Amino acid sequence: PLKYTYDSLQLRIGLDKTYTRNDSFTVFIDYVSMPDKIKGASTGSMAITSHKGLFFINPDGTDSSKPRELWTQGETQDNSCWFPTIDRPDQRMTEDIFITADKQDRTLSNGALVSSKVNPGGTHTDHWVMNLTIPPYLVTMAVGPFAVIHDTWRGRDVDYFIDSSYAKYARDIFGRTPQMIELFSNLLHFPYAWNKYDQVIVHDFITGAMENCTATTHGDFIQKTRRELIDEPLDNQEDIISHELFHHWFGDLVTCESWSNISLNESFATYGEYLWREYKYGRDEADRLMQDNFKQYMGGGMGGGMTKDHDLVDFYYHDREDLFDLISYQKGGTILHMLRTVVGDSAFFKSLHLYLETYKFSPVEVPMLRMSFEKITGTDLNWFFNEWFYNKGYPSLQIAHSYNNDTHTLTLNVNQVQDLTQNALFRMPVRINLYNGGKKEEHTVWIGKTKNVFTFNLPQRPDWVDFDTDKVLLCVKDEDMTVAERVFQYRHGNTYIDRYDALTHLASHTDDTAALATMISGMRDKFWFLRRLAVEKLTSDSATPACKTMFTKLISDPNPLVRAEALSALGRLKDKSMMRYYEQALKDSSSAVVEEALAGIGKIDSAKALSDASQMENTDDEGLILGIASIYARYGSDANLDFFLHKSRKMTGYQQIFFLAAYGAYLQHCSPQAINKGLDVIINWNKNGDNNYVKYYAKYYLQQLQSAMQDRASELQTKVNDLKAKNPSDPSITGLQSQLDEAGAVQKRIGDVLNK
Numbered sequence: 161p162l163k164y165t166y167d168s169l170q171l172r173i174g175l176d177k178t179y180t181r182n183d184s185f186t187v188f189i190d191y192v193s194m195p196d197k198i199k200g201a202s203t204g205s206m207a208i209t210s211h212k213g214l215f216f217i218n219p220d221g222t223d224s225s226k227p228r229e230l231w232t233q234g235e236t237q238d239n240s241c242w243f244p245t246i247d248r249p250d251q252r253m254t255e256d257i258f259i260t261a262d263k264q265d266r267t268l269s270n271g272a273l274v275s276s277k278v279n280p281g282g283t284h285t286d287h288w289v290m291n292l293t294i295p296p297y298l299v300t301m302a303v304g305p306f307a308v309i310h311d312t313w314r315g316r317d318v319d320y321f322i323d324s325s326y327a328k329y330a331r332d333i334f335g336r337t338p339q340m341i342e343l344f345s346n347l348l349h350f351p352y353a354w355n356k357y358d359q360v361i362v363h364d365f366i367t368g369a370m371e372n373c374t375a376t377t378h379g380d381f382i383q384k385t386r387r388e389l390i391d392e393p394l395d396n397q398e399d400i401i402s403h404e405l406f407h408h409w410f411g412d413l414v415t416c417e418s419w420s421n422i423s424l425n426e427s428f429a430t431y432g433e434y435l436w437r438e439y440k441y442g443r444d445e446a447d448r449l450m451q452d453n454f455k456q457y458m459g460g461g462m463g464g465g466m467t468k469d470h471d472l473v474d475f476y477y478h479d480r481e482d483l484f485d486l487i488s489y490q491k492g493g494t495i496l497h498m499l500r501t502v503v504g505d506s507a508f509f510k511s512l513h514l515y516l517e518t519y520k521f522s523p524v525e526v527p528m529l530r531m532s533f534e535k536i537t538g539t540d541l542n543w544f545f546n547e548w549f550y551n552k553g554y555p556s557l558q559i560a561h562s563y564n565n566d567t568h569t570l571t572l573n574v575n576q577v578q579d580l581t582q583n584a585l586f587r588m589p590v591r592i593n594l595y596n597g598g599k600k601e602e603h604t605v606w607i608g609k610t611k612n613v614f615t616f617n618l619p620q621r622p623d624w625v626d627f628d629t630d631k632v633l634l635c636v637k638d639e640d641m642t643v644a645e646r647v648f649q650y651r652h653g654n655t656y657i658d659r660y661d662a663l664t665h666l667a668s669h670t671d672d673t674a675a676l677a678t679m680i681s682g683m684r685d686k687f688w689f690l691r692r693l694a695v696e697k698l699t700s701d702s703a704t705p706a707c708k709t710m711f712t713k714l715i716s717d718p719n720p721l722v723r724a725e726a727l728s729a730l731g732r733l734k735d736k737s738m739m740r741y742y743e744q745a746l747k748d749s750s751s752a753v754v755e756e757a758l759a760g761i762g763k764i765d766s767a768k769a770l771s772d773a774s775q776m777e778n779t780d781d782e783g784l785i786l787g788i789a790s791i792y793a794r795y796g797s798d799a800n801l802d803f804f805l806h807k808s809r810k811m812t813g814y815q816q817i818f819f820l821a822a823y824g825a826y827l828q829h830c831s832p833q834a835i836n837k838g839l840d841v842i843i844n845w846n847k848n849g850d851n852n853y854v855k856y857y858a859k860y861y862l863q864q865l866q867s868a869m870q871d872r873a874s875e876l877q878t879k880v881n882d883l884k885a886k887n888p889s890d891p892s893i894t895g896l897q898s899q900l901d902e903a904g905a906v907q908k909r910i911g912d913v914l915n916k
């Protein structure tokens with residue numbers, strides 16, 4: 161055997177002689193992995209709570225709330241915690257894995273299951289082989305008592321590994337996967353490269369999902385019943401499925417050469433979500449994703465802290481895990497969409513095809529992507545890549561126009577007003593449509609200076625100057641538009657974002673007849689999200705009888721979230737005559753609708769809401785449980801404590817956070833005795849919550865309760881003091897004093913937990 165040193169993270173092997181780059185050699189390593197003994201295994205960022213690569217969940221089977229499982233998470237460099245490898249994204253490897261597991265357990269790994277052997281003693285050994293090369297961070301194992309639901313794409317296996325209690329919903333959750341594989345294969349002119357595509361749902365996963373090659377791992381938050389899926393937004397379900405799948409081209413087939421180039425994985429996977437939405441649900445639904453991404457990038461988000469702005473290709477990061485942020489995902493996806501608009505659809509997908517074909521099964525850097533685009537388009541694209549990939553920030557544009565009646569010219573002024581000490585001056589082509597007298601003129605202008613002036617000959621003052629007609633520029637726009645222009649924008653704009661911006665703006669001008677009429681048209685928009693937006697924006701002040709008529713119509717909208725919003729709008733009106741609609745809605749298939757119906761009933765008759773809610777208690781539906789919880793949070797009493805204690809046991813993962821919000825509010829108006837009894841759940845989650853976010857929120861609600869108890873105690877103290885001053889032997893003092901003592905005891909108990 162060769163001599164080696166090992167420090168739990170790095171293995172150094174002394175070879176028998178000096179080797180040159182022309183030699184090759186094989187090293188055989190006999191090892192046992194002990195991920196829990198890795199140095200620093202328990203430290204990690206909020207997004208990935210542990211860096212030990214291999215995880216045993218409920219290993220001794222004592223936790224009845226989840227199955228016994230094993231799974232791995234390699235990205236970024238954690239797989240070397242359980243097998244020796246050169247753990248870098250620029251490496252590629254094939255693999256052979258033998259997994260021995262109990263009889264009732266299924267195993268999953270990369271590539272093909274080539275054999276399965278039954279052993280004496282009730283175990284079986286599965287042999288998985290991956291013949292195509294992948295980077296080490298994509299190697300995976302998952303073991304558990306999964307149900308496996310079989311599907312196919314062009315004759316290849318597409319299987320869904322899921323908790324057996326959810327087996328009947330596997331197709332509701334994953335059923336669009338073969339269609340997605342078909343779409344991406346066609347768009348890229350590059351058929352899915354791998355032998356099969358499996359997806360597995362595991363418990364207590366430390367990140368959202370992971371594109372392990374041919375065997376994607378998902379957190380259990382996407383495991384939902386058919387009823388729960390009715391209300392689930394795409395970004396919690398299908399976007400994740402399309403994202404991980406698109407990685408099988410961008411990430412798995414061509415892989416970022418270093419973490420600095422992570423954009424070549426994550427920006428693309430984020431854009432995969434767009435492509436699927438665009439194909440399956442249309443441009444509006446896709447553009448809504450782009451808008452969300454842009455807002456998230458602008459707003460910070462992700463775990464509460466603003467991501468520090470950095471170049472998309474960042475060579476100067478502090479911690480490689482920090483690169484998995486709003487810039488690599490949200491901003492990067494938006495940049496790819498801009499690139500598509502700059503070069504056009506045909507060139508965009510041809511360039512991606514060339515890039516994949518040229519660099520498949522190898523590490524890639526951003527210049528390779530640029531050169532693929534340049535080869536197809538025959539044009540230099542350094543300007544685009546330099547300002548978006550090798551740069552940070554975004555342009556802030558001030559846009560104004562004026563029309564000269566004498567010369568019949570329109571002057572358009574566009575100023576870049578971003579702080580140029582922090583941001584670059586950007587260069588970009590912008591499409592502009594000029595609408596006048598029923599005609600539309602299309603122009604493209606280039607913006608590259610701080611002050612840009614464009615003039616157009618126009619026979620008459622334009623009805624609307626549509627700047628950035630596809631609404632793709634990643635920028636902040638300061639553009640003064642009149643109500644008439646906004647109305648025009650809603651009716652003629654090319655995109656969902658035009659209609660969204662118009663409605664958002666017009667909502668504060670409903671004293672204007674045309675504005676109000678447009679808001680009412682908004683409630684008939686072809687896109688459900690805008691119907692919902694229009695309802696939401698029409699507050700009780702601005703809601704006219706015509707609005708109210710629309711609200712009642714929208715109670716039977718095909719989209720459940722529109723129905724829920726319409727009920728919520730009616731709820732704001734607190735109109736007793738609406739009771740029959742709420743009662744009808746209690747039978748809706750959507751829990752969001754039922755929740756709003758309960759809330760509406762509560763506003764008119766809280767006792768009825770409590771009794772309606774209590775009749776629904778016997779449900780496992782997460783949305784419905786939360787709906788009932790929010791009624792109890794508002795109107796409930798000590799009597800509802802058992803509901804919370806009972807349902808808390810069914811809450812896992814992120815559900816615990818939503819549950820906590822209602823529970824924390826509920827406890828605040830319970831008696832000190834009930835609070836004392838109810839505290840156990842929050843104290844337990846503060847310590848043992850399913851993830852760090854749960855622990856964080858549990859602590860937050862403990863603090864809230866503590867300050868509520870403090871307020872109550874000082875209120876009681878004042879009362880006691882007043883009574884004592886008037887008559888020291890007042891008989892009600894004893895009762896108040898004992899309440900005061902109990903409040904103090906609860907306060908102290910919370911204090912002890914928080915100070916620990």
Ligand SMILES: [Zn+2]
Pocket residue numbers: 371403404407425426429
């Ligand atoms: Zn990803």
